[in-house]
Amino acid sequence: MHLQESGEMYLETIYVLSKKGGSVRSLDVAEYMGFSKPSVSRAVGLLKSGDYITMDKDGSLSLTKSGFEVAHKIYERHTLLTDFLTRIGVSAETAANDACRIEHDISDETFLAIKRHVAENSK
Numbered sequence: 001m002h003l004q005e006s007g008e009m010y011l012e013t014i015y016v017l018s019k020k021g022g023s024v025r026s027l028d029v030a031e032y033m034g035f036s037k038p039s040v041s042r043a044v045g046l047l048k049s050g051d052y053i054t055m056d057k058d059g060s061l062s063l064t065k066s067g068f069e070v071a072h073k074i075y076e077r078h079t080l081l082t083d084f085l086t087r088i089g090v091s092a093e094t095a096a097n098d099a100c101r102i103e104h105d106i107s108d109e110t111f112l113a114i115k116r117h118v119a120e121n122s123k
Contacts, residue, residue: 012075083118
């Protein structure tokens with residue numbers, strides 16, 4: 001199953017919320033993203049059927065191995081791109097918003113080149 005940008009955003013949100021500790025529920029995702037509960041419920045259903053997340057009997061969401069891989073990749077892109085853009089003079093808010101758009105479309109090759117550039121210029 002190929003994920004669309006919205007699926008990646010949901011996985012990234014679950015990843016971010018789970019890093020804060022505690023269980024992640026659909027309501028937490030809805031509040032964090034500013035989406036309606038029915039929209040999140042639909043997305044959760046699609047992500048479960050794609051084997052990206054699981055839901056336990058109490059409604060807690062967990063990333064599967066494949067879900068974690070996608071979420072971690074998108075989160076790394078978001079944080080690195082935000083950092084890169086702020087380093088070149090973009091305001092923090094604009095950098096975060098632009099990184100959110102770019103992270104889903106940038107090629108692996110370009111992202112790795114930016115990652116290398118940031119690492120080399122951080123020394």
